Amino acid sequence: MELILSICLIASPGTCREEPVSVGFERPPAPFQCMMDAPVRIAEWSETHPKWKVTKWRCSAPGVAGRDI
Template sequence: MELILSICLVASPGTCREEALSVSVEKLQVPMQCLMTAMPTIAEWSETHPKWKVLKWRCASPGVAGRDI
């Protein structure tokens, strides 16, 4: 399962893309586990990427993100 972040550069809000973060979960609890771990994961990612702003996020199957938006 992946946590898909829609992010934009703080200094250039028109420069946006998606970033996929892997979330390891058991198959039976995939949707709920992704939702439960999303906020702490996003906060940690944001701290290490101060030039980017997270606009929205979603949980998805692996391989569906990574494109410019």
């Protein structure tokens, strides 16, 4: 399971992309656990990427995201 972040550069809001963040839950209820863990993971990611702003997020199967938007 991956947490897919839609992120945009703070200095250039038109520059956006999706960023996959592995949450590593392999057994059910993975989607539910991903959703419950998301706020903490998003906060951790945001602290280490101060030039980016998370605009939305979703949980997904691995390998589904990572594209420019």
